[in-house]
Amino acid sequence: MYSPRMTASSTSERLIEATRELLWERGYVGTSPKAIQQAAGAGQGSMYHHFTGKPDLALAAIRRTAGELRAAAERILGGEGSAYARIEAYLLREREVLRGCPVGRLTMDPDVIADAELRAPVDETLDWLRGRLADVVREGLDSGELSGPLRPEELAATVVATVQGGYVLARAAGSPAAFDTAVRGLLALLAPRTR
Amino acid sequence: MYSPRMTASSTSERLIEATRELLWERGYVGTSPKAIQQAAGAGQGSMYHHFTGKPDLALAAIRRTAGELRAAAERILGGEGSAYARIEAYLLREREVLRGCPVGRLTMDPDVIADAELRAPVDETLDWLRGRLADVVREGLDSGELSGPLRPEELAATVVATVQGGYVLARAAGSPAAFDTAVRGLLALLAPRTR
DNA sequence: GTCTATAGCGCGATAGAC
DNA sequence: GTCTATCGCGCTATAGAC
Numbered sequence: 001m002y003s004p005r006m007t008a009s010s011t012s013e014r015l016i017e018a019t020r021e022l023l024w025e026r027g028y029v030g031t032s033p034k035a036i037q038q039a040a041g042a043g044q045g046s047m048y049h050h051f052t053g054k055p056d057l058a059l060a061a062i063r064r065t066a067g068e069l070r071a072a073a074e075r076i077l078g079g080e081g082s083a084y085a086r087i088e089a090y091l092l093r094e095r096e097v098l099r100g101c102p103v104g105r106l107t108m109d110p111d112v113i114a115d116a117e118l119r120a121p122v123d124e125t126l127d128w129l130r131g132r133l134a135d136v137v138r139e140g141l142d143s144g145e146l147s148g149p150l151r152p153e154e155l156a157a158t159v160v161a162t163v164q165g166g167y168v169l170a171r172a173a174g175s176p177a178a179f180d181t182a183v184r185g186l187l188a189l190l191a192p193r194t195r
Numbered sequence: 196m197y198s199p200r201m202t203a204s205s206t207s208e209r210l211i212e213a214t215r216e217l218l219w220e221r222g223y224v225g226t227s228p229k230a231i232q233q234a235a236g237a238g239q240g241s242m243y244h245h246f247t248g249k250p251d252l253a254l255a256a257i258r259r260t261a262g263e264l265r266a267a268a269e270r271i272l273g274g275e276g277s278a279y280a281r282i283e284a285y286l287l288r289e290r291e292v293l294r295g296c297p298v299g300r301l302t303m304d305p306d307v308i309a310d311a312e313l314r315a316p317v318d319e320t321l322d323w324l325r326g327r328l329a330d331v332v333r334e335g336l337d338s339g340e341l342s343g344p345l346r347p348e349e350l351a352a353t354v355v356a357t358v359q360g361g362y363v364l365a366r367a368a369g370s371p372a373a374f375d376t377a378v379r380g381l382l383a384l385l386a387p388r389t390r
Numbered sequence: 391g392t393c394t395a396t397a398g399c400g401c402g403a404t405a406g407a408c
Numbered sequence: 409g410t411c412t413a414t415c416g417c418g419c420t421a422t423a424g425a426c
Contacts, residue, residue: 012278026224044410046409107366111225117366119369123369144222160360162353164364165356168356169352170320184351186384190384206391229420
């Protein structure tokens with residue numbers, strides 16, 4: 001099947017990218033079509049030509065953001081190193097802490113949660129992440145690298161929750177330090193379970 | 196100093212309570228003065244008589260919510276039982292998980308984070324909570340109940356982050372189960388550190 | 391203290407010319 | 409595909425009567 005050459009910044013492309021930025025910064029409720037159009041350098045007509053409305057455009061933006069988050073996590077969790085090393089690498093990975101998680105933050109958006117179609121990619125992404133981390137934990141238990149009565153699904157949820165909650169602490173404090181502190185606390189609990 | 200009798204539901208009281216509910220449900224950006232007035236059964240004029248505007252009313256609401264969260268946490272953390280038992284009780288305490296944390300959710304509100312006065316009570320509350328949990332951890336270490344190279348401030352941050360992140364997972368999934376899973380994972384990591 | 395009236399502006403979307 | 413014009417409505421206030 002022939003795939004037409006995609007111009008790197010077609011109007012529809014710029015609209016999606018602008019929406020991704022604004023959703024991350026201000027959330028769904030706080031993002032207006034007008035703001036998107038201005039950020040994208042597109043007119044009212046263009047936006048409504050390419051998308052049926054704000055929810056449609058947001059869906060495209062959320063799906064792309066979710067896909068990128070997944071790819072970034074997979075690069076680490078499917079990479080080199082022991083199970084513990086990969087979990088540690090995931091926790092210590094460079095992040096723009098004060099911006100928060102572009103996917104997780106959407107869970108606090110009432111209009112996203114109320115719309116099954118908008119919530120789905122958020123749900124699927126965090127669910128996938130938990131499952132993928134559980135895989136790694138299972139791997140570590142099987143190889144004997146991790147020990148103790150650890151339940152993979154539980155530990156995976158704790159890891160994701162610590163990251164998501166770390167963003168909350170950091171944004172409250174206006175400093176990334178609280179995020180790092182929470183992560184170090186989790187690693188301190190986890191480290192003794194390795195051999 | 197004489198304290199005048201506070202009528203349980205004066206107009207200003209109802210406005211604050213309505214604002215608290217709406218901030219919890221929809222956040223600051225998603226809450227309009229009009230919606231507040233309708234929920235409180237108060238007119239436009241009443242609201243602007245008692246408060247200078249939306250930020251002023253939100254500040255009163257946030258401060259009260261922060262105070263209540265603090266009091267609820269203190270009832271558990273300052274209560275009976277061993278250090279571990281109190282941390283466990285804090286984690287397992289009944290919560291309206293799908294509503295999220297009425298304080299933590301505000302960190303995703305761009306207009307709250309941008310306004311130092313609105314952010315202050317959020318910051319102070321989460322900061323106090325971390326400190327209070329660190330006290331309990333320290334107590335446990337001093338008494339020998341908790342062992343290992345645990346840093347109180349780190350563990351405290353991890354506990355708060357797990358709770359805050361647990362809300363994110365639960366809201367994404369549309370079910371409280373993910374919150375409970377994350378909490379159980381943390382308790383499983385913590386339990387072996389007790390004697 | 392509470393009410394209604396009014397304001398200026400932005401929201402989210404539609405219509406139709408080009 | 410993109411533009412401008414227009415729509416009905418809600419936002420956050422202000423003004424001033426009662």
